[in-house]
Amino acid sequence: MGGNGETMPVVRGRFRGPAIVAGVLMLFSFGLATPVAADGRSREHIPTYDVVLSIGVDGVLYVRETITYDFDEEGEHGIVRSVPFRHGDRVYDVRGVRSSSSTGAPSRVRTTKFLNNVRISVGDRGREVSGRQAYVLEYEVAWAFTPRDRHDELVWDALGTGWNVPIGHAAVRVVAPVPLRHVTCRAGVPGVTTRCLRDRDGPFAVDFVQGALAPREGMTVRVRLPKRAIAVPPPRYVPPRWTGDWTGTALLTLSLAAVALLARRPAPPRQVGTGLGAAGFVLVVADAVDDIAAHGPWAFSLGDRSLAGLALVIVGVGIVCGRRHRMV
Template sequence: MPEVRDRIRGPAVAAAMSLVIAVFVLPGASSARAAAPGPPPAVESIPVYDVVLTIRPDGTVHVRETITYDFDLAGEHGIVRHVSYRKKNRLFDIRGVRTSSSTGAPARSETVKLLHDVQITVGDAGRKVRGRQAYVIEYDVAWAFTPYDDRDELQWDALGGDWDVPIGEAAVRVEAPVPLRRVGCQAGTAKSFTSCLRDRDGPYAIDFTQRGLRPRETMTVKVKLPKGAIDVPPPRYARPHWQGSWAGTAALAGALGAVILLAAVRPPRLRYVGEALAVTGVLLAAADLADDILIRGFWAFSLGDASLTGVALVIIGAAVARADRFRAREHAAVSRSGD
């Protein structure tokens, strides 16, 4: 029996030691590993944003943006830059868009007008990129200067103000064919801003820098040139989106009132009248909108009295047709109950 006890004692002691280690030692080690700080998750950002605004003698502005974008570990298909082509009713011509990448990232571009911006998409929908990539976007801006009696003035949002990631360091350089004497720069938002740091001055070029821009913050440059220093074409303006007078507004309000009246009254059979009114309204509104939309795109629409009258006719026509269908169903139900 002593030999049996000796043979059992060894494995029993080993099992007991294993149990002690499992209960007391391993939980502490695992919790220590859990508490140990690891690398922070990657966050998207723009470490460096460099912009060069070159004012040409013909009044156009050539823009070259070099955007160093740091993607997170999941990666993205590229970047999207929004450049305003309309501010209120003032129009700018964004043209000649060219894109490239010095880091070998896909840099094919697609442009589309969306709301009041030209949306420039740079990348490849079939390929993701990760890490730090550099993109170059170039384009020309026409009708950007505003002429005054004693000066010609340019005010330009150099970064766009629509990036939802922080920008570590931004630099904006203004170049002109004439000496630059009255140039300023503000960083931040329209409600909260500060003066940019003036980095280097020269007779024909001025540099501004700004660090630690938060998401949606930008740098806005204002340049004042002596009258006649460059050729400045007259600015272009779009018609307001709402151009209706009291007459058009009254027609629209009357149509809404007619809908309430039709809901309370049972009109005679006027199905075809309602459909004719709706078709006429659609044609009238389309004719009024076509000249703006066909020339400048959908977001250049302007609602004038003709458009408002057309919408009013569509509302009344649809209400009449619907009331007629409701009356027809009621009549059919009464006929079936009578049978």
């Protein structure tokens, strides 16, 4: 009893410092992500956001976004636009990204794929900008149309829900090579939306406008075109991120329980842990290679082989760390 009472404060002390540091960093990061003025309102905002969605006869969606952004007085390196390339099993091809600035702001573009989005970073890491700047983004989206029995359908969020600043005025124009008879728009967040104001109709173009959008609110456009009005390639689907059955999930769960048991009992030799970890790593790599070879570099999903491999890695690392702890 006396020995346990002496070690508990030491264990708590080990975790208390990192926990405090992590909490401070989270609060600091949140404060940087949402700058506010003295009256509690966000300093940064988007005064105007104009989008043109041009539907090509080849079934490709051509997007042009003109974004006017008011930066904080302290300055930022640019803007980041997140465009989804995956919804569940459905994937899109976001390509041909270009950018420019009519106000002379740095407009170098960099794209990275993170989770389900393509992150388009516009600016210069070595140069900050402040005040009001204007950017133009252009890109293409393939596999965006869904073929139905009697029509072909496009559902697309023209602004996205990744902006953490308010948008004063947004306008979305839909342009098609055939007359547009079935076009709608909803503004807001998923599950809580309102109709966009239909500003102007033409035979081949429809305009929607919306004012005072809060952070994370977008404008989703739904377009229905007659069959064979444009070429619509079949949608592309890839396996979900988690494709493991109950066996792989059970192995992963048991591995966590095994680590807890290893902490109480003499651990096997360190070489056993290293071997298990290496075998698990090989299983994960083999599963990843199969997915990537069949569907592309971002199609990797956690199947039973990956889960079994992770289980072996967890047990192996537990053995190695357990032996090291006992040696100390």
